[in-house]
Amino acid sequence: MRLSQFHLATVKEVPADAEITSHRLMLRAGMIRKLASGLYTWSPLGLRVLRKVEHVVREEMNRAGAIEMLMPSIQPKELWEETGRWQKFGGQLLKIKDRKQQEFCYGPTHEEVITDFARNELKSYKQLPVNFYQIQTKFRDEIRPRFGIMRAREFLMKDSYSFHLTQESLAETYAAMYQAYTRIFTRLGLTFRAVQADTGAIGGNASHEFQVLADSGEDAIAFSDGSDYAANLEKAEALAPTIERPALTAALQRVDTPTQKTIDDVAGYLKVSPQQCVKTLLLRGTEGLVALCLRGDHEINQVKAGKLAELPDEPVLASEEEILAATGTRPGFIGPVGLPDSIPVIVDRDAAVLGDFVCGGNADGSHYTGANWLRDAQITRIADLRNVVDGDLSPDGHGVLHIARGIEVGHVFQLGQKYAEALNATVVDDQGKPQLMTMGCYGIGVSRIVAAAIEQRHDDAGILWPEAMAPWRIAVCVINPKNTPEVAEAAEALYQALSQRGIEAVLDDRGLRPGGMFADMELIGIPHRVVISERGLAAGTLEYRARNETESRAIGQAELFALLG
RNA sequence: CGGGGUAUAGCUCAGUCUGGUAGAGCGUUGCGUUUGGGACGCAAAAGUCGGGGGUUCGAAUCCCUCUGCCCCGACCA
Secondary structure (H helix, E strand, O other): OOOOOOOOOOOOOOOOOOOOOHHHHHHHHEEEEEEEEEEEOHHHHHHHHHHHHHHHHHOOOOOOOEEEEOOOEEEEHHHHHHHHHHOOOOHHEEEEEEOOOOOOEEEEOOOHHHHHHHHOOEHHHHHHOOEEEEEEEEOOOOOOOOHHHOOOOOOEEEEEEEEOOOOOOOOOOHHHHOOOOOOOHHHHHOEEEEOOOOOOOOOOOOOEEEEEEEOOOOOOEEOOOOOOOOEHHHOOOOOOOOOOOOOOOOOOOOEEEOOOOOOOHHHHOOOHHHHEEEEEEEEOOOOOEEEEEEEEOOOOOOHHOOOOOOOOOOOEEHHHHHHHHHHHHOOOOOOOOOOOOOEEEEEEEEHHHOOEEEEEOOOEEEEEEOOOEEOEEEOEEEEOOOOOOOOOOOOOOOOOEEEEEEEEEEEEEEEEEHHHOOOOOOEEEEOOOOOEEEEEEEEEEHHHHHHHHHOOEEEOOEEOOOOOOOOOOOOEEEOOOOOOHHHHHHHHHHHHHHHHHOEEEEEEEEOOOOHHHHHHHHHOOOOOEEEEOHHHHHHEEEEHHHEOOOOOEEOOOOHHHOOOO
């Protein structure tokens, strides 16, 4: 590509509210322009990068035996009513009407459409297993789009859906997809982890998220330093402590804490550590209120709480009025001691081994010290309720957990029969009897990968693309071509030679001053650069510099070609 | 959905408190001088100050209202 024939649109200034690096750099490099909240136009430069990601994804999906197809982005309401998700998907579902007032949605995902396709197309177990995929624009009406392309409303996704007669067959394809994803993210030059994920309300047997590690990531993941265990924070199990509950030594004593409502305030006021306190949360259960007790320095894990039989899938805190009615006190002073018998007390594993602890007094402005389980407060059940923290033992028994931030770029999921059942997608088995198909689904956030890569690979000057994602692999910069025809000719010749070898090169023939040219090429992250100038021609060598190096070096043309493989 | 901001030239922003004929930098156009890390000079084009309503002799500025966008929070296969 000759830059004089391209539309490069770098800018120096970027809105003050573009907060994260990838958003700022994508705007500065002119890769994207915002059209409306969560909607972005991909410029020619941005699209080149997006296509590179697509290319790798497509190659590896094909290699893994998946078959590409394309489904409509607009989907009819009726299909979504069959699975119950027209209502259940909630506000993220963008609903639209056509001129006949027929209702549709802009697809946020394609389980309904693919399962409808499958039930019509697949008739025999001999057609299974099969794995269909597409690379398609999706729309989710996010409550709060942010971070540019990272959490946009419209985005590009690769989604695939596999169909099986047996769970074993599903497990095989799942493993193949796991491998394919590993290859994809490795080829894209990303530092990532596959982490165990919660299977959520859908159920299913297994799920992994592929997380690109970056401090700006929205997800927290826990990983072991002594094994390959990794899980997202929602899923990671907090093991039962190995210590026994200490023998009680203190008497239960009520103390005044007139204004101290938070654990930090209470602990500071009473001069004890938060670890010696028990925090009690009252939630709306399926039958009346439920108390959850955690150690003061720990945080509740909502997913784990949602799995308790006493609580709904998505638990919510009780209101102040409900708490007042049930306990006679307000949030901040609730404790397990002296709660009404009707309220089950579910205690986290770590809170359950505390002795002589501090807890709320169930009366405004008071707490207990010297509280002990069994003597002073009953335990209905002990459960894992908390988020793991840095330093916890790994659940697989090897090593210690650490917490990192990640950007979710891929997700593999053993769906099971939920959609096949709702849409009655069956094939006949070898006995001639209809069987529900079992499904897997596998997603990759293609557009999000572009932003994730920048989060991971940038410096003060701009983006450092991995080779596989770079819009061009090498930039040929020409200095003062107008003054010296030989320089222009040499640059043109090198550009032609690179192109003939199939090396994607960009010739910067815009006639800019050197500073502007270098700054642009660094900003847009071209991995290799060669400068052609009078000075270099005289020396008979090429002036080469890699994007991640700070010094140029003189090399011959043969060496350059070898370098670019 | 709750809370807080914000909307002025192509872009990034001043100006609003204290009402009086619209500003800067960058970018763009033309001419000239320049040419190894975002050059300089001269000249020029460019805004219904988000929309509507009101107050006033006079509104970017004050009041009402609508809309867009952003931030924090809750939410997120």
